Amino acid sequence: MVKDQHILALIRENPFISQQELSEKLGLSRSAVAGYISTLTKKGEIVGRAYIVKEEAKITCIGGANIDRKSQTLKPVQYGTSNPATVRQSSGGISRNVAENLGRLGCHVSLMTLIGDDRDGKWLLDETKRHGVDVSQCLAMNQEKTGTYTSILNDTGEMVLAVADMKVYDQFSIGFIEARWSHLASSNIIFADANLPEASLTYLINRCANEQLSLWVHTVSAPKALKLPSHLQGIDVLVATRDEVAALTEMETLTIEDCKKAAEQLIQRGVKEVMITLNEQGVLWVNANGEQAHFHPLPTNPIDRTGVEESFIGGVLFGISHDESFEHAVRLGMAASAVTWQTSETNADFSADQLYSLADNHYE
Template identity: 40%
Template sequence: MNEKEFVILQLIQENPFLTQNEIADKMGLSRSAVAGYISALTREGKLLGRAYVLPNKKEILCIGGANLDRKIQAHADIKLGISNLADSSQSCGGEARNIAENLGRLGCESSLLTIVGADHAGEWILEYTKPYVDFNPSLISNDQSTGTYTAVFDKTGDFVIGLADMSIYDSIQEDLIEKKWGYIASSELVILDTNFPAEVLKKVITKCWKGNIPLCVTAVSSSKVKKLPDDLFGVTWLIANKEEAEELSNIVIKEDGDFFKAAELIMNKGVERVVITRGDKGLIYFTQAGEAGAVLPPLVKIADETGAGEALVAGIIYSHLKGLQAEDACKIGSACSLLTIQSYETVNHELNQKKLQEAFKRYFY
């Protein structure tokens, strides 16, 4: 930002209703020159470009999915080709939305850039999430239905199959990132899931790198992670499970050492910190700074594993923003995940800073 841009921004902060002509008179510039400086401030994210709206500083912007999640659990052994008795429930979901809600419950200022339909599901997601998350960056489509994800479980609660109807995300274009750049540029950190098209993911990663904005990428699934570019410079954290890590590293993970080998190969693409989850064996982490290790969680009674990954990401990023090193960040993320799987909600309704601190001390001290 040059000196004239700085002065113009100060004038707008004092009075957002100043016209370009009034700013020009105060500074002894032409109106066209002022318009040029304002355009530059908009590109830099210092203004949102509409009536001189100044962006509110948000700690975290989450970019990606917000769905209606349905869970179906069979009463008996599932048999194909016939009707199976089952119980069903539904909740707000989506990787980015779940992470944003977790962070909001932990006291972080989080916002969400997603797209939902102008339908009952979209309205419910908005109303339910608003107490914890700023939805102003998001879009509402009149042409498409809100995304849905249906998870089917057997009688013991083990996951059988997931069915995703998320074509609404295919409508997102690269130019949206330019239009919403003010929200991205004013964030202390961005979290990106892989629900949006490949060109959009690449655009976010590239612009965050050039803008020196910390970025966390969460993989979502082994099929969607294929949309990530080979060049991952600018990614501060990449968090994936075993299958997603295999896809990114192009190796088969068979032994414990293979997790670290996969993490190193992913770091070779430009990532600063890699976390790979290992189910009930916890996770491993590996960083460009030379930090490496494993976090082994205690055994707990599991109510529902849905949402565990999103809670892990939220806990890690919550810790990262507080300046903690990778090991402690991963332990706090694991504690957040443990709290989630002991509840029946995708995001634990009792989650807060105090609960997380207590869980961290209980499980990892």
């Protein structure tokens, strides 16, 4: 509590003080300061962001936000019959999950999505806002249902099947994006997922290219990855699984070398950075400068991989927004994904200090 009060006192004296200055004045690591500020923000002790305007990037997440219903069998799956299982409901959606992870880390983040004008939609936005996400750019659609994603996991936590009712995203029009363009254009980073319709996604990519805005794109699934245009100039960072990369490139991605070749094809088509998530094999990173690295996962006791990829992305975005190198940011993402993988929660409650500690200890 003493450190909390010292930080608050210094912020009251200078609302524009940076986290680095706080670190130097208090003799704390920058990651520790970030952790204290995150805690104070969650408690409501800090309600403004002037003190970090110069240091913290504004991130806007545009795409899916839905209700997740997760069923996990108690024993190995038996097809063609009823399986005893536990059933849970939580907030979900790729962009919404990434936004919540960033909000939990105290980042300046907003969500831009469509929901139904129903009880599920109201609950979803309230839950998202509770974790520090600005939801002012979201829109509730009349006579539409909030999106739902239902997954069936086996007794070890691996997904067996998933079904999605995402019809509301058909209304994600170019006009909706244009009406909120000033908000997008003021963002340091825009994160989008392929739940957007093909025309809207292409419009977003092209306009970001023309206006030189930083755009990150997640492909969501192999079928949705095919919504991306052939020319990918305008995408700074593309995040995809090996199956999604295979669909995008029509190349094999069975081995790490296969994945490297596929990533190089995507870079030739205009992407600046490619991150391929490889489940238990970690993450492959390749960029347009010829740099590449294979990050092995932190040791974990896997419980449930739902939300693991979004935690990884949130950790990377957190690092980039705090001026870390891309390589160090990926390490923070790996730490975030490891924490989530070891919980049954879609969005694990981790802190900035925890991510720095895990990443630095594992990758030293």
